[in-house]
Amino acid sequence: MPIRLDTEHSDFPARFATFLGSKRETSVDVQDQVSAIIADVRARGDEALIDLSRTFDRVDLAALGIKVTDAELDAALASIPAETRAALEFAKARIEAHHARQRPTDETYTDAAGVTLGHRWTSVDAVGLYVPGGTAAYPSSVLMNAVPAQVAGVPRIVMVVPAPDGQIAPLVLAAARLAGVNEVYRVGGAQAVAALAYGTATIPAVDKIVGPGNAYVAQAKRQVFGQVGIDMVAGPSEVLILADATANADWIAADLLAQAEHDTAAQSILVTDSDDLAARVVAAVDSMLDTLPRAEIARASWRDHGAVIKVRDLDEAPALVDRVAPEHLEIQAQNADRLAARIRHAGAIFIGAYTPEAIGDYVGGTNHVLPTARSARFSSGLSVLDFMKRTSILKLDADALGKVGTAAVRLAEVERLQAHGRSVSIRTNAGGGQ
Numbered sequence: 525m526p527i528r529l530d531t532e533h534s535d536f537p538a539r540f541a542t543f544l545g546s547k548r549e550t551s552v553d554v555q556d557q558v559s560a561i562i563a564d565v566r567a568r569g570d571e572a573l574i575d576l577s578r579t580f581d582r583v584d585l586a587a588l589g590i591k592v593t594d595a596e597l598d599a600a601l602a603s604i605p606a607e608t609r610a611a612l613e614f615a616k617a618r619i620e621a622h623h624a625r626q627r628p629t630d631e632t633y634t635d636a637a638g639v640t641l642g643h644r645w646t647s648v649d650a651v652g653l654y655v656p657g658g659t660a661a662y663p664s665s666v667l668m669n670a671v672p673a674q675v676a677g678v679p680r681i682v683m684v685v686p687a688p689d690g691q692i693a694p695l696v697l698a699a700a701r702l703a704g705v706n707e708v709y710r711v712g713g714a715q716a717v718a719a720l721a722y723g724t725a726t727i728p729a730v731d732k733i734v735g736p737g738n739a740y741v742a743q744a745k746r747q748v749f750g751q752v753g754i755d756m757v758a759g760p761s762e763v764l765i766l767a768d769a770t771a772n773a774d775w776i777a778a779d780l781l782a783q784a785e786h787d788t789a790a791q792s793i794l795v796t797d798s799d800d801l802a803a804r805v806v807a808a809v810d811s812m813l814d815t816l817p818r819a820e821i822a823r824a825s826w827r828d829h830g831a832v833i834k835v836r837d838l839d840e841a842p843a844l845v846d847r848v849a850p851e852h853l854e855i856q857a858q859n860a861d862r863l864a865a866r867i868r869h870a871g872a873i874f875i876g877a878y879t880p881e882a883i884g885d886y887v888g889g890t891n892h893v894l895p896t897a898r899s900a901r902f903s904s905g906l907s908v909l910d911f912m913k914r915t916s917i918l919k920l921d922a923d924a925l926g927k928v929g930t931a932a933v934r935l936a937e938v939e940r941l942q943a944h945g946r947s948v949s950i951r952t953n954a955g956g957g958q
């Protein structure tokens with residue numbers, strides 16, 4: 525049974541705090557194991573990738589090859605049914621159209637002192653896209669990672685994806701081909717992240733690693749940060765559904781299970797002011813679990829990490845939602861827009877009964893790679909900006925330097941950095957130059 529909390533109970537603050545603090549994805553075990561995997565890949569490169577993939581993915585990469593060939597990518601694209609290709613192309617076009625609007629613009633201007641200031645955006649040189657594939661295949665994640673990288677103009681886009689039992693879903697390779705990703709390696713987990721960060725004989729290192737994955741992938745990204753950039757921590761999926769008595773219990777149950785079926789570490793939470801709705805949703809989840817193909821995973825997620833939180837009224841909910849900072853927030857209640865406007869911390873918000881989160885997973889056009897584990901308090905979903913960086917620009921002439929230089933020299937003096945001061949005063953006192 526999922527945990528049940530009620531804001532009217534006196535122990536609510538303590539139980540809610542414990543609930544927020546409970547870790548789903550960073551056990552000490554995972555941390556230590558991931559450190560050992562990264563060290564192994566740094567020390568032994570491809571040999572480590574081969575050994576670790578044999579252990580964790582039951583695949584012989586020495587025989588199969590670490591790199592997916594062009595012929596394999598072409599064959600995969602040719603093999604998929606026309607309707608599936610059309611659906612992928614439809615999704616890609618919608619993701620592209622939305623992400624094109626995120627392209628930032630350069631700016632320069634000259635202020636009253638005559639100083640020219642500005643910034644210029646350039647793309648990262650090489651990015652590694654992590655596409656999960658341990659227990660499910662995610663062609664949609666290929667598009668969500670690759671399309672913004674393409675929109676940003678990244679010259680080298682590399683994809684890694686695990687090949688459990690030697691298999692990568694043809695749809696995943698087809699999506700890569702459609703998205704113009706031609707450098708693909710069949711490695712997953714922490715070892716793939718380590719290879720992208722430090723490089724091996726087969727996989728040249730990248731500058732930034734993006735994309736979602738399970739607890740091992742998320743932990744590996746944390747550990748290689750600094751050596752390379754990372755987008756965010758996008759670990760096991762989460763949804764929080766805010767609903768009132770007017771909501772449809774079956775629809776909510778379906779949406780809760782849509783996250784729970786991702787991973788035993790996924791989390792689905794219902795927040796409602798209606799005891800009756802809560803009871804009907806819990807019953808509907810139980811009944812849907814009976815026929816769900818991934819019931820084993822979804823049941824464990826719902827039992828171990830699910831929650832039903834009863835609030836006095838929905839007015840109380842935004843503050844609780846902000847503390848959870850869920851990856852996805854669905855609002856199925858009267859005044860959904862008004863409630864949505866009050867939320868500050870959520871990866872993505874899905875407003876109204878006809879906006880299931882699954883639409884955002886596939887074809888909405890917004891990105892489905894989103895911050896998890898409460899990191900929406902300080903980070904955002906994947907966007908074109910994750911593949912770019914901003915260089916600031918300054919230009920002064922003698923007049924401008926004269927106007928702002930005195931204060932700079934004063935600040936250098938109080939910081940006791942004499943050479944700094946001199947590098948300004950040597951110019952302003954020179955009375956000439958260019």
Ligand SMILES: NC(=O)c1ccc[n+]([C@@H]2O[C@H](COP(=O)([O-])OP(=O)(O)OC[C@H]3O[C@@H](n4cnc5c(N)ncnc54)[C@H](O)[C@@H]3O)[C@@H](O)[C@H]2O)c1
Pocket residue numbers: 557580581655656657658659660662665686687711712713714715736737738739740741758759760761786787790851892893894895896
């Ligand atoms: N936040 C997001 O935006 C988002 C989007 C899509 C998917 N997801 C999440 O991505 C995850 C996908 O997980 P997955 O497992 O299917 O695929 P995955 O590719 O993330 O992980 C599979 C890899 O994990 C490694 N691994 C598995 N067990 C291990 C162990 N005991 N020790 C060391 N390494 C081990 C293996 O190397 C394997 O290749 C799910 O948690 C899902 O919720 C998140």
Ligand SMILES: N[C@H](CO)Cc1c[nH]c[nH+]1
Pocket residue numbers: 662664665760761762851885892893894
């Ligand atoms: N819900 C996941 C993000 O948490 C993304 C996804 C891909 N495919 C299906 N769902």
Ligand SMILES: [Zn+2]
Pocket residue numbers: 761782783786882885
């Ligand atoms: Zn999903």
